[in-house]
Amino acid sequence: MIERIWSGRSPLWLLLWPLSVLYGAITWLIRLSFQRGWRKSWRAPCPVVVVGNLTAGGNGKTPVVIWLVQALQQRGLRAGVVSRGYGGKAARYPLLVTGETSTALAGDEPVLIAQRTQAPVAVAPQRRLAVEGLLAVHDLDVIITDDGLQHYALQRDREIVVVDGMRRFGNGWWLPAGPMRERASRLREVNAVIVNGGEAQGDEIAMTLRPGQAINLVSGATASLDQLPEIVAMAGIGHPPRFFNTLKQQGIKAVAEIAFADHHAYSEDELSRLTDAKQCLLMTEKDAVKCRQFAQPNWWYLPVDAHLQGATVSTLLDDIVQLCSMARYARSH
Structure with a gap:
């Protein structure tokens, strides 16, 4: 609105x-x-x-x-x-x-x-x-x-x-x-x-804004977006559609796009409910800094660089x- x-x-x-x-x-x-x-x-x-x-x-x-x-x-x-x-x-x-x-x-x-x-x-x-x-x-x-x-x-x-x-x-x-x-x-x-x-x-x-490879919050492993399983995309930034559009531009179709308020305070229970065992949760790097302490193995983030x-x-x-x-x-x- x-x-x-x-x-x-x-x-x-x-x-x-x-x-x-x-x-x-x-x-x-x-x-x-x-x-x-x-x-x-x-x-x-x-x-x-x-x-x-x-x-x-x-x-x-x-x-x-x-x-x-x-x-x-x-x-x-x-x-x-x-x-x-x-x-x-x-x-x-x-x-x-x-x-x-x-x-x-x-x-x-x-x-x-x-x-x-x-x-x-x-x-x-x-x-x-x-x-x-x-x-x-x-x-x-x-x-x-x-x-x-x-x-x-x-x-x-x-x-x-x-x-x-x-x-x-x-x-x-x-x-x-x-x-x-x-x-x-x-x-x-x-x-x-x-x-x-x-x-x-x-x-x-x-x-x-150019995305790099996705990075796992738990292991630090990297992967290209097309290597990830079904993606549930989430973003708690000032304009979440920007992140979702970035994924589309990379040829990625997320099974769900979930927007949170900017600076939202996440909880482990809140985010764990967003995916099932076959899916991964992909977030922005700004979101990731708030989630590392309780991250799950299927959580990834996508860093971007300004060019x-x-x-x-x-x-x-x-x-x-x-x-x-x-x-x-x-x-x-």
Whole structure:
């Protein structure tokens, strides 16, 4: 239903329009208060790059964060990641993510990013605390923020926005009548726009998510999708149809497609009932980080990697490398 409302296919968005106007006014005032200096923002001692979005729901932001961290690591930079840690409930913040940190404490995305990149990751609702926590124990060249485009209390040096190329901006209205956190005109102010799927427009960077081999949650064994028995597909991400469509594009027809809410807290009993003895349960990597402790031998996940295309990709990375070099030079003098 919410997809129909946000896309404009349902007239119910008109009922929510007054709340959207209020939401837009509040977000505008918040940003204005930081721009005018009525509220204070904080600048980190090293460059900060925000990877965020203008809309609610899954746009492919986390794969972009992983891609960016790995690309900067390949260029010799020491990158750290900070996140709000949505869905996690730690006793105190900042929380530094380690190999033993559970998703119940940190949230699923920070744990996934830490596992995939081996980069230092810290979580705190106030991202300044997360940055300070990282820099207290790590000598870093750059901080990448997973989300936080609208978190103006933290100053940033570069902004990257990820857009769902198929859904774009729906009906264009603010939450809750539409999917927008900020209006599309905000794109004119950011440093790069990455479009996940669909067609990139103008200077936008085209991106696709490419799946690898399926990985067993218990044994770590790998297999191509066509080697798996009957597949029951599940996804608890911002936009589950993206995962199901990925399987279809690989020629896989699942016997069932089961969508959960984003950041859903799974239980062993809940997932064990989804398959019989002849079937396997195939999930996203984001789901897998929450299920490893009680995984069954017939549970698999499908990792995906972001692939960006176009000459402006190198331009974006070179700009961040130069930014870090200048900041490092300034600190040494």
